[in-house]
Amino acid sequence: xxxxxxxxxxxxxxxxxxxxxxxxxxxxxxxxxxxxxxxxxxxxxxxxxxxxxxxxxxxxxxxxxxxxxxxxxxxxxxxxxxxxxxxxxxxxxxxxxxxxxxxxxxxxxxxxxxxxxxxxxxxxxxxxxxxxxxxxxxxxxxxxxxxxxxxxxxxxxxxxxxxxxxxxxxxxxxxxxxxxxxxxxxxxxxxxxxxxxxxxxxxxxxxxxxxxxxxxxxxxxxxxxxxxxxxxxxxxxxxxxxxxxxxxxxxxxxxxxxxxxxxxxxxxxxxxxxxxxxxxxxxxxxxxxxxxxxxxxxxxxxxxxxxxxxxxxxxxxxxxxxxxxxxxxxxxxxxxxxxxxxxxxxxxxxxxxxxxxxxxxxxxxxxxxxxxxxxxxxxxxxxxxxxxxxxxxxxxxxxxxxxxxxxxxxxxxxxxxxxxxxxxxxxxxxxxxxxxxxxxxxxxxxxxxxxxxxxxxxxxx
Numbered sequence: 001x002x003x004x005x006x007x008x009x010x011x012x013x014x015x016x017x018x019x020x021x022x023x024x025x026x027x028x029x030x031x032x033x034x035x036x037x038x039x040x041x042x043x044x045x046x047x048x049x050x051x052x053x054x055x056x057x058x059x060x061x062x063x064x065x066x067x068x069x070x071x072x073x074x075x076x077x078x079x080x081x082x083x084x085x086x087x088x089x090x091x092x093x094x095x096x097x098x099x100x101x102x103x104x105x106x107x108x109x110x111x112x113x114x115x116x117x118x119x120x121x122x123x124x125x126x127x128x129x130x131x132x133x134x135x136x137x138x139x140x141x142x143x144x145x146x147x148x149x150x151x152x153x154x155x156x157x158x159x160x161x162x163x164x165x166x167x168x169x170x171x172x173x174x175x176x177x178x179x180x181x182x183x184x185x186x187x188x189x190x191x192x193x194x195x196x197x198x199x200x201x202x203x204x205x206x207x208x209x210x211x212x213x214x215x216x217x218x219x220x221x222x223x224x225x226x227x228x229x230x231x232x233x234x235x236x237x238x239x240x241x242x243x244x245x246x247x248x249x250x251x252x253x254x255x256x257x258x259x260x261x262x263x264x265x266x267x268x269x270x271x272x273x274x275x276x277x278x279x280x281x282x283x284x285x286x287x288x289x290x291x292x293x294x295x296x297x298x299x300x301x302x303x304x305x306x307x308x309x310x311x312x313x314x315x316x317x318x319x320x321x322x323x324x325x326x327x328x329x330x331x332x333x334x335x336x337x338x339x340x341x342x343x344x345x346x347x348x349x350x351x352x353x354x355x356x357x358x359x360x361x362x363x364x365x366x367x368x369x370x371x372x373x374x375x376x377x378x379x380x381x382x383x384x385x386x387x388x389x390x391x392x393x394x395x396x397x398x399x400x401x402x403x404x405x406x407x408x409x410x411x412x413x414x415x416x417x418x419x420x421x422x423x424x425x426x427x428x429x430x431x432x433x434x435x436x437x438x439x440x441x442x443x444x445x446x447x448x449x450x451x452x453x454x455x456x457x458x459x460x461x
Contacts, residue, residue: 006034006071010200011081013115014091015039015048015074017055017170017277017346018132018163023089024063025174027072029204036073038081048074056345056372059171079122086125087196089161090115091132096281105288107281109139116146123154128193131160131219140215157193159184160215162222167276168343180210183218190215223286227302230279232267234308240270240454241315250454251436270454272407272434273312275340275350280306313351316405316453317358320432323451323459324403329363332401332426336394337408337435338380339373347376351434352407360387369397371412395421403430409437422446428460 010026012019015037027035039045047054049068053061064072075081082088092115097108112133119129129147131140140158147156160183165173180201184194194212201210213221240250250270258265274280283306290299321328340350347353352368359366367389368377374390381388391397394413398404398421406413414437422429431443433452440450444458451457 007032008034008086009084010035010087010089011085012037012089012091012132013039013078013082014089014093014133015041015044015054016091016093017167018165019089019091020048020053020055021057021060021063021165021170021174022091022132022163024060024067024072025171026200027067027070028063030200031067031071033200034071034073035067036075036081036085038075038078040076040078042076045074045076056343057168057170058343063171078118082119082122083124085127087128087130087200088119089130089132094133094281096284102288105284105291107285107288109142112139113142113146116143119156120147120150123152123156126155127157128196129156129158130197131158132163138216138219140219155189157184157189158215159190159193159197160218161197162218164222164225167346168341175204177205177209180205181213181218181221182210183213183215183221186214223282223289226278226282227286227305229267230274230283230309231302231305233271233274233279234305234312236268236270237273237312237453238308240312243454244456247456248454249456253454270436271312271351271409272316272355272453273309273351275348275352276346277348280309280349310354313354314358316351316432316434317355317362319451320359320403320405320430321362323449323457324430327362328359328402330365331403332365332367333359334367334369334394334397334401334404336369336404336406336413337373337410338368338370338377339408339410342409342411345372345376347373347380350380350407352377353380355405355407355434356381356388357384360384365389367391367397367401369394370408371410373408395424399424400426401429402426403432405432406435406438409435414438418443418448419446422448 010033012023019037023035023037044054051061092111094107094109094112097103097106140160144158162181182194182197184190198210236254239253243250243253254268257263258268283302287299287303324331335352335356338347338350338352340346340348356366369391370377378390394416429448431448431450436452440452440458443450449459
C-alpha cells in the first residue's frame with residue numbers, strides 16, 4: 001500500500017462489533033480510501049482475515065471479502081497505522097466503571113484516554129478524530145484538550161459520529177441507515193472536517209439521511225436513542241405483568257396501541273427483558289450525567305427503566321419456580337438461546353445470564369443451547385463449570401428435561417419438532433416462552449403446560 005494510490009487513509013482503532021462492520025462498509029463503498037482496522041488483540045485481528053470472523057452478523061463475511069486486501073486491512077500495528085492516518089475513528093470499549101467515583105453508572109474512559117494519548121504521541125500531521133464509541137456528553141472536550149495540548153504544532157479536529165446499529169441486522173443498517181449523525185464544532189475548521197466525513201457517507205447514503213449537528217448534541221443523541229428504545233421495552237414488559245393478572249393479552253394490547261401513529265409498533269414485543277452491550281450501560285451513563293448536573297428526578301426516571309428490566313428477569317424465574325410446584329432443585333431446565341437477541345453471537349448483558357444464575361442458585365440442572373453463542377456462554381458462566389451443561393443439539397439438550405425456556409428469538413426454535421421433544425421429557429412438561437414466538441395452542445395440544453409473557457397460561461392441571 002503506497003500513499004499515492006489512495007485519496008485518504010482511514011484508521012479505526014478497535015476491531016469489535018462496531019469498528020469491524022463499519023469499516024468494512026466504508027471500504028466497500030469508498031474504494032479510493034485505504035481503510036485499516038487496528039486492535040491490540042492479535043487473535044481478533046487474525047480472525048477478521050479468515051472465514052471465521054470474530055463476530056457473527058448476517059452478510060458480514062461477504063462484505064469483508066469484497067474489500068479485504070484491496071483497500072481493507074487489519075493490523076496490530078496501531079502506532080504505524082495512526083502515523084499514516086488522515087482520519088481516525090475511535091471505537092474502543094467504554095464499559096461501566098466498576099470502581100471509584102461513579103462505579104456502577106459512569107463510563108470507564110481509561111481505554112479511550114490511553115488511545116487519545118497514543119494518537120498524540122505517534123502523530124506527525126494534523127488529523128480528524130471521530131468518536132465512534134458511545135461516550136458521555138462533552139467527552140470530546142477532554143479529547144480536544146489532550147490532543148491539542150501538544151508542542152508539535154499539530155491540530156486535531158474532534159468529531160462525533162455515533163453508531164446506531166442493531167446487532168443481528170448491522171450490515172443492513174449500515175447499507176441503508178435511518179440516519180447518519182455527524183457532530184462537530186461549528187468553527188471553520190470544524191465545519192471543514194465535518195464536510196470531509198459527510199463526503200465519505202455520501203458515497204452511498206442519501207443526503208437527507210445525513211444529519212449534522214453540534215458536537216454535544218451528537219454525543220447526547222446516542223445515549224438518548226438507546227434510552228428511549230429500552231424505555232419502550234420496559235414499558236411493555238411492565239404491562240405484561242398486569243396482563244397476566246387480568247387475563248388480558250399483551251400481544252393484543254401491543255397491537256392496539258402500536259397502530260396509533262403517535263406510538264408505532266416497534267419495540268413493543270414483551271419478553272424476558274432486553275440485553276446487549278448498550279442499553280443498560282448507556283442508560284446508567286445517562287443517569288450518572290443527570291446526577292452530576294443535579295437533575296436527580298430525571299436520573300430516577302431513567303434508572304427505573306433498568307430496574308424494570310431486572311424485575312422482568314426475576315419475575316420470569318419466580319414464575320418458573322412457582323408453577324413447577326415451588327421447586328426447581330434437581331430439575332433439568334433447558335434454555336433455548338443464550339445470545340441477547342437472534343442473529344448475533346453477542347451475549348453481553350443477555351437475560352439468559354441472569355436467568356441461568358438464578359436457576360443455578362435454586363439448584364436446578366441448567367442446560368444451554370444456542371446456534372451461535374455457546375462459546376460466549378461458556379465464557380460468561382466460566383465460574384459455574386461443572387454445574388451447567390452446554391449442548392449444540394436442542395433435541396439432545398431437551399432429553400429428560402422438566403422444562404424448556406425460550407430465551408432468544410431464533411427462527412430455528414419455531415421450527416423444532418416439539419412433539420418429538422415432548423416425548424422424551426419428564427412429565428408434566430413445561431415450556432416458558434420468554435420471547436412469545438411459539439405456537440402456544442399447538443404446544444398445549446401436544447401436552448405441554450405453556451407459560452408465556454403477558455398471556456394467560458395454558459395448562460393441564
